[in-house]
Amino acid sequence: MATNEATVKWLGRRQEFEYADGVAGYTMVLIRLVVGYWFLHAGWGKFAFVAGEPFDAAGYLANAETPIMPLFEFVVGTPWLLEFTNVMIPLGEFLIGLGLILGALVRLAAFFGGVLMVLFYLGNADWANGYVNGDLLGLLMFVLVGVFAAGRILGVDAYLEDTEFVKRRPWLRYLLG
Structure with missing residues (x-):
């Protein structure tokens, strides 16, 4: 199995490490697909x-015990923002999942x-x-998928x-990958 070396700078110190070339790619694709399915579903x-x-987050937002309760109260108390939330949670989850499964954006x-x-x-706290x-x-899975540009592998x-x-437009690469 081929190995590659990578270098990271951590707390001012350079650290080299090896990783298995093929396994890393398959692992990133698997993580991308599993997280994509999770959100699509x-x-x-x-x-x-x-x-x-229809999806309605009002009951949850009004009764959640959370450090961001003022934000939730603001959303519940603002009708257009609550309606936006009720549309965007399902649509956003679905589109995020679809993007990850396809390896697009x-x-x-x-x-x-x-x-x-x-x-x-x-919110769950x-x-x-x-x-x-x-x-x-x-959250860590999304960080991995984004940092390692998992859409560039079979996407x-x-x-x-x-x-x-x-x-x-090289700046678009920050959205892709």
Whole structure:
């Protein structure tokens, strides 16, 4: 098995490490697909035509015990913002999942997935058994997918980055990958 070396600078010190070339790629694709399915499925199940009724976050937001309760109270007390939230949670989860599964706009999807996971982590705030829970681990998965540009491995982003359009606009690579 081929190995590659990478270097990171950590606390002012350079550290080299080896990683298994093929295994790393397969692992990133697997993480991207699993997290993508997780979010696609979560969003899909919240759509009114699937769930049988429209998604409504009002009850949860009004009763959550969380350090970001003022934000939740503001959302519940602002009708247009609550309606926006009720549309964007299922739609956002679904689109984030779809982007990850297809490997399209992966860094953008990972960013917004990370934002949702921070809100879920702080919103759920179930830290009775410690601060490490599924929401935090989900956030870490989005960080991995985004940092390692997992869409460049067996994803649409690999093809998009080869287009002349993206080559003329290198800043788009921050959304792809």
